[in-house]
Amino acid sequence: MLQTAKKILVLSLMACVAAMLAPVSTNAGTEGPQVDETLQPQGLNHAGIYALRKIDPGLTGAGVKFAVISRSITYIDGEPQNDYRPSIGHDCFKAKQLGFHDQAELPAGISPHSTAICSILLGEDPDAFNPHAGQFYYQGTAPQAQADIYEFWHFLINNVFPHSPPDADIITASFGVPREYWWTRGIESLAEHYGLIIVAGIGNGSDADDPLFYPGAAANVIGVGVVDSVNTEDLATNLAHFALAYPEHSSFGPTADGRCKPDIVAPGNCLAADNNEPNRYEPTGDWSSFSTPIVAGTVGLLVQKARQDPDFSSAVSPDGGNCVIKAILLNSATKLPYWHKGRLEIDDDHQAPLDYIQGAGMVNAVGAYKHLIAGRNRPGYVSTTGWDNNLLQKTKNPQNIYKITLTQPADKFITATVVWNRHYNNAYPFEPMPEKDANLRLELWAVDPIDPNNDYLLDYSDSSVDNVEHIYCRADANYTNYEIVLSHDPMQIDKTQRYGLAWNVSAGYDSNSIFWYDLNADGIVNNLDFAILLTNLLNSTKSPESYLFGDINADGAIDVKDVEILIKHKDTRADWHIE
Secondary structure, rough: OHHHHHHHHHHHHHHHHHHOOOOOOOOOOOOOOOOOOOOOOOHHHHHHHHHHHHHHOOOOOOOEEEEEEEOOOOOOOEEEEEEEEEOOOOOHHHOOEEEEEEOOOOOOEEOOHHHHHHHHHHHHHEEEEEEOEEEEEEEOOOOOOEEEEEHHHHHHHHHHHOOOOOOOEEEEEEOOOOOOOOHHHHHHHHHHOOHHHHHHOOOHHHHHOOOEEOOOOOOOOOOEEEEEEEEOOOOHHHHEEEEEOOOOOOOOOOOOOOOOOOEEEEEOOOOOEEEEEEEEEEEEEOOHHHHHHHHHHHHHHHHHHHHHHHHHHHHHHHOHHHHHHHHHHHHOOOEEEEEOOOOOOOOEEEEEOOOOOOOOOOHHHHHHHHHHOOOOOOOOOOOEEEEEEEEOOOOOOOOOEEEEEEEOOOOEEEEEEEEEOEOOOOOOOOEEEHHOOOOOEEEEEEOOOOOOOHEEEEEEOOHHHHHHHHEEEEEOOOOOEEEEEEEEOOOOOEEEEEEEEEEEEEEOOOOOOOHHHHOOOOEEHHHHHHHHHHHHHHHHHHHHOOOOOOOOOOOOOOOOOHHHHHHHHHHHEOOOOOO
């Protein structure tokens, strides 16, 4: 029966492809904000960073300090050869405040990897040029921030092993290992005990045979995946436009213990400094190493803003501030096409808080900024956008309730995210302390202020293993009053847990994005996309747990209904499409 159904499905699909004779004259707009085309890397434009600087020009990372952890490029008999530094002679690093930390047993050498990462994070060059992209102003995510560059083993020996935090606001690492080790737990312990914000790449997907990488896959770390650039033969177009996170290039969850990762995704293909010539910039390609500094830099801008206003100070407090920033970052993320909690299935997954390939979505610097400046709101009646840094204690306040009112609830989405830290011993080998861990539950209720009998649970997120819960739910057009309810697992003993919470009301996702249909991201919907849909359809029947695109109508299956939708969008072109 199953084989017969497959044959019918394939024959139907072939018939549909053959019927693609009448073109459809639909145009899809470009993705992301369009600001200043002379600015590079354009991946920062897509993430909203250049748009944010137009709103608040002073947000350049001034006063913020990064610890950038870099691996040596060369190892001999397992020993690092100290070639971990960015090429500080490059034009984009002129007048930069960079410090270096290593064992000093060997002469320090240059790392092309570190050069590119640091340029995306910190670089600035008003006279940059690339023969294919032309003249541009090169400006990294946080060009006026300070940074110390640490050789990886030096960092482990001098900071992680003795449990001594670096002098930094944010730690970022664009590398990892495929399993948990003492030092990855040590990094989680630093995050918990000192409130450090740690951002790390998640891995480069199935084409690179990369599983989820630690520390990016660690519970107390912000794990970053990569959004691919579009697929054309024009470099300038590829650098300016981005599609989706694909499992071929971005490692995806769940982790071995069932947690959702990554947490968030960002563009990866950026023009970056080349270590061979002081004025040369080359594209990096779609790798999570280069999406990580975009997210880390966005965090740096939030930290800078939070320090400018005492009303925002608890968002960067060493006591729970890292949870607040992570909650804001995830809650403001842009949902890309095919976002769905967990794997492809019919029902929303209440046990998997995030999408296994996109996390909460793509980093949105402007959205995160608006969350932050909305200010702290304590339990009770709150604004429709806000955040809180608070405690939940089972005996004193078994629930914290945040009440919002929507004047026009139709077609609105309510997003809420809570984050808390897992607990670890503060001495080697930094064993987990599950007896101290809380298990929080996040609920969204539609409330009738006149008749409580009409109240009902609209959505909830209640993972038994994650330390993040996330709700993304359409409001009920018949209700204007809602409650975001945070509570402990009733089966747990009394525990006090600090958490960061963020929430927002928005118009929802972009249902007109061409990337619902342009499966190969070349800017036009044609037979190549139908071939991909056919392949994914067949693979979905063979491997139900695989992560595949093509469920256009989001009914939990790739089938003929999706083919019919694709036919209606045949010949749809993006305005960046090149013939």
